[in-house]
């Protein structure tokens with residue numbers, strides 16, 4: 238049904254316009270009590286056996302919405318209604334910014350992929366904090382807040398910009414993510430180098446602790462799939478050293494070669510981060526590497542090219558406690574999270590593992 242609708246309607250529209258149209262429908266549906274109850278019952282049925290705990294937070298399941306879909310925290314209830322177990326909002330920057338000129342989002346339908354160079358278009362930390370402060374949740378969920386650097390802020394002042402966002406947003410964050418891996422803000426990814434990352438993460442940790450004194454806000458870092466293996470190891474070691482709560486692997490890739498892309502060359506050549514199916518192998522590889530390095534000391538979140546329940550299950554076996562997705566939602570539609578939950582529950586039932594937590598990293602432990 239959705240696939241036909243996608244071909245007939247969304248595929249003929251500009252991808253960014255289609256995104257906002259879908260967004261409007263989701264936000265509208267959630268405002269109508271009878272409709273949202275009906276949709277949630279249909280799309281977000283709960284599977285007891287998938288209940289998940291990550292960095293001290295209890296969730297209905299392991300599968301969440303990756304950052305970038307709800308940049309301004311306007312659809313948390315809507316996405317929960319569609320079955321996501323957590324919603325990561327953002328990336329939010331210290332100051333509001335329009336992002337890159339349009340056109341900046343491209344569909345590579347044949348490759349089940351997207352390329353985006355949105356450039357952190359968002360309303361900024363003040364406006365998003367105000368929205369979160371005034372929010373009356375309809376559904377219980379876990380809200381992650383993903384922060385990044387304002388484009389006009391010079392690299393030497395990056396830490397201050399992240400600290401500003403932290404001070405404004407930490408109170409509303411069930412967990413906080415330092416995004417240093419988007420390819421569309423010049424210089425951002427160089428913050429992944431350990432000598433830059435250490436002071437950044439320490440400053441954000443301190444700011445979060447100063448701002449929120451009643452609990453410890455879990456702090457995660459999100460990394461790029463384009464890091465060399467030694468750099469992945471270095472980030473893993475730093476995360477352990479700093480007592481970080483989690484690592485999200487991975488963001489989009491700037492790579493194009495060797496990914497078997499079959500879409501039209503002009504599209505493939507668009508500047509930006511590639512996400513979806515072609516990212517699957519590298520994201521999984523980075524996750525596996527991280528788990529081999531940090532084991533259960535740090536919670537890992539697997540994202541990048543997750544399309545179905547089998548992909549989500551493979552991430553869990555490779556070490557992910559939580560799994561996220563974005564691009565496949567565009568292609569699979571509103572029944573996506575439901576299908577993933579159903580498939581995960583079935584896999585767990587026929588697996589040798591008593592709980593989902595037992596399955597986390599099982600494949601890597603086997604080969605260790």
Ligand SMILES: Cc1cc2nc3c(=O)[nH]c(=O)nc-3n(C[C@H](O)[C@H](O)[C@H](O)COP(=O)(O)O)c2cc1C
Pocket residue numbers: 303304305306308327328342351353355357383416419459487488489512513514516540541542543561562563564565
């Ligand atoms: C249009 C678009 C915008 C994105 N914006 C962000 C963002 O603002 N912050 C971020 O951390 N990741 C962002 N991402 C990356 C996703 O969160 C995710 O890491 C990546 O797309 C890989 O997952 P996927 O293959 O399931 O899409 C964005 C992805 C897309 C497709």
